[in-house]
Amino acid sequence: MKKRFLMSDQTLFRDIDVFEIDYVPELFKYRESQLDDLAYQIRPALRGGRALSAICRGLPGTGKTTSVLRVFAELEQTTTKIMPVYVDCQNDRTRHAVFSRIYSALIGHAPARTGVSLRSVIDAIGGALQQEDRSLIVCLDDANLLHYNDVLGDVINSLIRLHQDYPGARVSVFAIVxxxxxxxxxxxxxxxxxxxxxxxxYFPPYDAEEIQGILQDRIRIGLYPGVFPKAVLNCVVNQTMESGDVRVGLDLVKRAALNAEHDARTEVIEEDVTTAYAEAKHIHLACMIRNLSADERLLLRNIAEMSRNQREPLISGAVYAKMSIESKASYSAVFKRLRKFDNLRLIDLSRVQSRGRTSEIMLRYESERVMQMCE
Ligand SMILES: Nc1ncnc2c1ncn2[C@@H]1O[C@H](COP(=O)(O)OP(=O)(O)O)[C@@H](O)[C@H]1O
Ligand SMILES: [Mg+2]
Structure with a gap:
């Protein structure tokens, strides 16, 4: 068969937006039980009561945000009894920011920028809820970020106890962690x-088959038929499983198709994916680093700095020694963070049998990049 080439004004994308981070997919499989659980929490509010609260837990890229946004969108379309408010704690990290966000959603505009106390913002929210007779569900997405700033308890407390000052105000909280x-x-x-x-x-990580299903659905609506061969998709699935985050896969598909388009090919080849992976994995890295607490970032930065000039794995004791000079963290606190990095697949942590508690640490990313991103 003669190889076909793209004309300069032709594209492989039917709809490139479906690969964007904030795209809420039409097709959303594998999360039925979590969606059912969320619906169950909400049911009391549909009958005029207060919704139950929930903590949604799962590694990055397991569909937590999408699940809540879908449920919230459905509420907005089907009932006036409930006011769902989504707060992204990546953007709103203080009490004032969180309550201003809720205020804006309820009142229709942001509170004045200066001279408005937190108390008066909360009072306005309580008053509005009483007046409108709607129950409020607040989703705190990436609530762990508020916890690192030591304000999560306070935020939840003020919300859940709002009815004490404003009888009839019904509030529940969905915290995503x-x-x-x-x-x-x-x-x-x-x-x-x-x-x-x-x-x-709980949102378990997707397995390879589910990742493939999700990417396949997205390719079907985002790209023209025949652009992304099955064998190349398998290669994307394998790369994605390394981080376990679907976002990496979605980004790889997009970048690989852009590469093919750039070379005026009508079909993506494996090499496009390899090239794309070098970039895509840094998006994942940046996203994970943004989610770390200040102490965790310091630790990761030290690991990166120490791995810069050595090829063998680092020894946990050496990392701890450096950390104990810079912060007052205990050995077990440092070790807990190392295990978390291992879970996030930022590092590879392995026990060294002969030396008891000692572990070896291998950074999974380029140390220079990690250091930059930790700044
Ligand atoms: N079951 C699914 N079906 C289709 N797309 C999904 C599914 N789960 C996740 N995604 C997509 O993967 C990306 C990450 O999902 P997200 O809900 O943001 O994960 P989390 O909040 O757990 O980090 C989003 O672009 C989302 O559209
Ligand atoms: Mg999320």
Missing amino acids: SDMGLDLASELSPWVTSPFRPSDI
Whole structure:
């Protein structure tokens, strides 16, 4: 068969937007049980009561944000009894920012930029809820970021106890947590947890078959038929499984197709994926680093700095020695963070049998990049 070439004004993309981070997919499989659980939490609010609260837990790229956004979109279309408010804690990291976000959603405009106390913002929210007789569900996405800033307990507490000052105000909280090392239920004070009483909704990582299904569906609507051969898709699935984050796969598909387009080919080849992977994996890295606490970033930065000039794995004791000079972290705190990095596949952590508690640490990314991103 004669090889066909693209004309300069032709494209392989039917709809490039479906590969963007904030795209909410039409087809959303493999999360039925989590969606059912969320619906169950909401049911009391549909009958005029207060919704139940929940903690959605799972590694990055397991569909937590998408699940909540889909449920919220459905509520907006089908009922006026519930006011769902989505707060992205990547953007809103202080109490004031979170409550301003809720205020804006309820009142229709942001509170004045200066001179408005947190108390008066919360009062306005309570008053509005009483007046409108709607129940409020607040989703705190990446709530672990608020916890690192020591404000999560306070935020949840103010929301859940709002009815004490504003009888009739009904509020519940869905907290999304992507830090699997963080056990919120035991970290928050009983003062917060006793009225909060969240259900636990777990989002397991997708397996290779599910990743493939998700990417296949997206390719079908985003690219023209025949552009992405099955064998090349398998190669993307394998790369994606290395980080376990679907986002890496979606980004790889897009970049690989752009590469093919750039070379005026009508079909993506494996080499396009390899080239794309070198870039795509850094997106994943940046995203994970943004989600770390300041202490974790310091640790990761030190690991990167120490690995820069050596080819053998680092020894955990050496990392701890450096950390203990710069911060007051205990050995077990450092070790807990190392295990978290291992879970996130930022590092490879392996026990060295002969030396008891000692472990070897291999950074999975280029040390220079990691250092830059940790700044
Ligand atoms: N089951 C699924 N079907 C289709 N797309 C999905 C599915 N799960 C996740 N995605 C896509 O993967 C990306 C990451 O999902 P997201 O909900 O942001 O994960 P999380 O919030 O757990 O990090 C999004 O672009 C989303 O559209
Ligand atoms: Mg998310």
